[in-house]
Amino acid sequence: xDIPNPADAMMTQDQPMxxxxxxxxxxxxxxxxxMIEGLRRNGVEVVECHETLWHSVEDRVQTVSGGxxxxxFWWRVLRTYFRLLLQYRRVGKYDVLIVGYPxxxxxxxxRFLSWLHRKPLVWDVFMSIYLITLERGLDKRSRFxxxxxxRLEWVACRLPxxxxxxxxxxxxxxxxxxxxxxxxFRLVPTGADDRVFYPILLPMPESHTFxxxxxxxxxxxxxxxxxxxxxxxxxxxSSIRFEFIGDGPEREKAQEIANRYHLSNVTFVEWLxxxxxxxxxxxxxxxxxxxxxxxxxxxxxxxxxxxxLAMARPVITGDSxxxxxxxxxxxxxxxxxxxxxxxxxxxxxxxxxxxxxxxxLGQNGHRFFCDKxxxxxxxxxxxxxxxxxLFQ
Numbered sequence: 001x002d003i004p005n006p007a008d009a010m011m012t013q014d015q016p017m018x019x020x021x022x023x024x025x026x027x028x029x030x031x032x033x034x035m036i037e038g039l040r041r042n043g044v045e046v047v048e049c050h051e052t053l054w055h056s057v058e059d060r061v062q063t064v065s066g067g068x069x070x071x072x073f074w075w076r077v078l079r080t081y082f083r084l085l086l087q088y089r090r091v092g093k094y095d096v097l098i099v100g101y102p103x104x105x106x107x108x109x110x111r112f113l114s115w116l117h118r119k120p121l122v123w124d125v126f127m128s129i130y131l132i133t134l135e136r137g138l139d140k141r142s143r144f145x146x147x148x149x150x151r152l153e154w155v156a157c158r159l160p161x162x163x164x165x166x167x168x169x170x171x172x173x174x175x176x177x178x179x180x181x182x183x184x185f186r187l188v189p190t191g192a193d194d195r196v197f198y199p200i201l202l203p204m205p206e207s208h209t210f211x212x213x214x215x216x217x218x219x220x221x222x223x224x225x226x227x228x229x230x231x232x233x234x235x236x237x238s239s240i241r242f243e244f245i246g247d248g249p250e251r252e253k254a255q256e257i258a259n260r261y262h263l264s265n266v267t268f269v270e271w272l273x274x275x276x277x278x279x280x281x282x283x284x285x286x287x288x289x290x291x292x293x294x295x296x297x298x299x300x301x302x303x304x305x306x307x308x309l310a311m312a313r314p315v316i317t318g319d320s321x322x323x324x325x326x327x328x329x330x331x332x333x334x335x336x337x338x339x340x341x342x343x344x345x346x347x348x349x350x351x352x353x354x355x356x357x358x359x360x361l362g363q364n365g366h367r368f369f370c371d372k373x374x375x376x377x378x379x380x381x382x383x384x385x386x387x388x389x390l391f392q
Contacts, residue, residue: 009031010320015094016043016044016184017043017044017045017096017200017383017386017387017390018044018045018046018047018093018094018095018096018211019039019044019045019046019047019094019095019096019097019098019386020048020049020088020091020094020096020098021036021047021048021049021050021098021100021102022049022050022084022088022097022098022099022106022110022113023049023050023084023099023106023110024050024051024052024053024054024080024084024098024103024105024106025050025099025100025101025102025103025106026054026100026101026102027050027052027095029101030192030193030303031099031124031126031190031303032100032124033193034086034190034191034192034193034375034378035100035124035188035378035379035382036048036100037193037195037375037379038191038375038376038377038378038379038380038382038383039379039383039386040264041377041379042376042379042380042382043376043383044379044383044386045196047091049084049087049088049091050084050087050100050179051080051081051083051087052080053076053077053080053105064208065276073169077142081109083197084198085109088196090338092255094119095119095386095390096120096121096122096333096386096389097110097113097114097119097120097121097122097377098119098120098121098122098124098171099121099123099124100124101124101126101127102126102127102129103123103124103125103156104129104149104152104153104156105152105306106158107121107123107156107159107160110123110159110160111159114197114304115211120161120333120389120390121159121160121161121162122160122161122162122163122164122386122389123156123159123162123163123164123386124164124188125157125163125164125165125174126164126165126166127170127178127296127300128153128170128173128174128267128296129149129153130146130149130150130153130177131177131295131327131361132296133146133149134146134297135219135220135221135294135295136219136220136249147232147361152169153178153192153342154178154179157174157178157180157184157229157242158180161187161389162184162186162389163180163184163185163186164185164186164187164188164382165185165186165187165188165327166187166188166189166300166301166303167187167189167299167300167322168187168325169186169298169299169300169320169321169322169325170300170322171185171300172293173299182223183232184262186388187381187387188319188378188381188385189306189326189372189373190299190300190302190303190306190373190379191306191369191374191375191377191378191379192303192306192307192309192310192369192373192374193307193375194310194369194374194375195375196265196274196275196278197310198277198278198310198311199245199282199309199311199366200278200279200282200311202279202282202283209239209240209241210237210239210240210241210285210286210348210352211241211243211284211285211286212231212240212241212242212243212284212285212286212288212348213242213243213245213280213284213286213287213288214242214243214244214245214246214247214282214288215244215245215246215277215280215281215303215304216248217246217247218244218247218248218249218250218251218254219248219249219250220250220292220294220297220355221290221292221297221302222250222290222291222292222297222302223255223262223290223291223292223293223297223338223339224244224250224251224254225250225257226291226292226338226339226340226341226344227242227244227254227291227341227344228242228254228257228263228266228341229257229341230257230341230344230345230348231258231263231265231266232257232261232263232341233341233342233345234265234345234348234349235261235263235264237266237349238265238350239352240265240352241265241267242265242266243267243269243280243284244266244267244269244304245269245270245271245272245280246269246270246271246314247270247271254268255268267296268290268330278311279367281307281308281311281313282311282312282313283286284313285314285351285358286313286314286315286316286348286351286358287304287307287308287311287313287314287315287316288304288315288316288317289304289305289308289315289316289318289323290302290304290305290317291317291318291335291336291339291340291344292316292318292338292339293318293338293339297318297320297338298320298321298322298338299321299322300322300325301323301326301327302317305317305323305327305333306351306369306373308365309327309332309333309365309366309368309369309373310358310366310368310369310373310374311366312362312363312365312366313356313362313365314333314334314351314357314361314362314365315333315334315361315365316336316344316347316348316351317332317333317334317335317336318335318336318337318338318339319335319336319337319338319340320345323335327365327368330357330361331360331361331364331368332361332362332364332365332368333361334347334350334351334357335347
């Protein structure tokens with residue numbers, strides 16, 4: 001499935017398109033912020049109709065683990081959707097109803113409202129919640145809940161007029177797992193928020209170390225443990241150091257590995273404010289992507305990869321068909337084998353010994369990002385899919 005040329009996205013109506021961005025989507029999540037801002041930059045009026053249902057990742061984990069059966073949860077659900085309906089009554093006229101990520105529960109109410117007002121419904125699926133729960137091992141806590149979630153997602157995929165994902169590999173997974181026809185999907189790449197992630201001219205550290213940086217949520221599909229193992233293989237080179245920023249389920253294990261091998265070339269840092277994070281990344285020599293082999297890791301191009309490109313940093317990430325479809329090895333990104341610390345260590349050595357390659361990757365990657373994956377271009381692609389739906 002091809003992503004349309006952004007230049008072909010034309011607004012053919014006399015009045016600007018109006019979309020209602022609807023649901024309990026994660027308002028602070030980068031995907032939703034990029035999609036909403038991208039539409040606005042392309043002349044689409046976006047009216048947000050949003051209520052918060054989930055308070056944190058741990059809140060969602062507890063719910064999937066069996067918390068959904070408690071009356072207090074269902075009372076919260078009723079209150080949230082009641083407030084959402086009150087908001088919806090004040091939205092006014094719109095052309096398309098869009099459900100943001102995650103929207104597996106929201107699409108049921110959205111489908112009723114779109115039918116009632118005879119408007120098309122679009123759902124930015126982005127990721128399968130069913131697949132994420134499997135990868136985090138939540139099926140071991142409540143197999144019944146996971147089976148129920150799979151059935152719910154199966155039905156949810158059949159309600160909208162259009163489904164949005166970021167890669168054709170993920171489309172194929174939905175077809176195989178949920179039997180959803182390919183033609184019901186359209187692609188919008190993940191991209192990065194260029195309002196936050198962009199090149200900043202800062203003085204480089206005085207030390208002559210080669211800084212390799214990982215930041216993220218320490219989940220399995222990032223393969224952080226393999227990065228630590230690569231650091232062990234490179235421990236004999238005192239000029240290479242690793243910095244891990246963030247927190248998540250795999251961090252404790254990663255720290256345990258670093259402590260076991262007494263790795264002095266590894267530093268762990270808690271989550272930083274975005275402005276401080278950007279400063280750390282732009283001063284690093286290499287930015288790391290994802291190296292796990294979970295389905296979720298192989299099906300997507302992780303946000304951190306695009307963010308590294310946006311900051312003009314050389315990016316090393318694990319090889320996959322999804323990444324190769326978006327980026328070229330040795331031109332915009334440097335690829336290595338997944339779950340293979342030796343391959344990652346060799347990639348780091350290669351870039352350290354070749355400053356010209358590092359410079360070219362950073363420059364080419366940033367130029368390519370600006371041409372295809374910044375907010376403007378992501379918004380153009382998304383808007384073109386709305387045009388197609390309205391004027392087909």
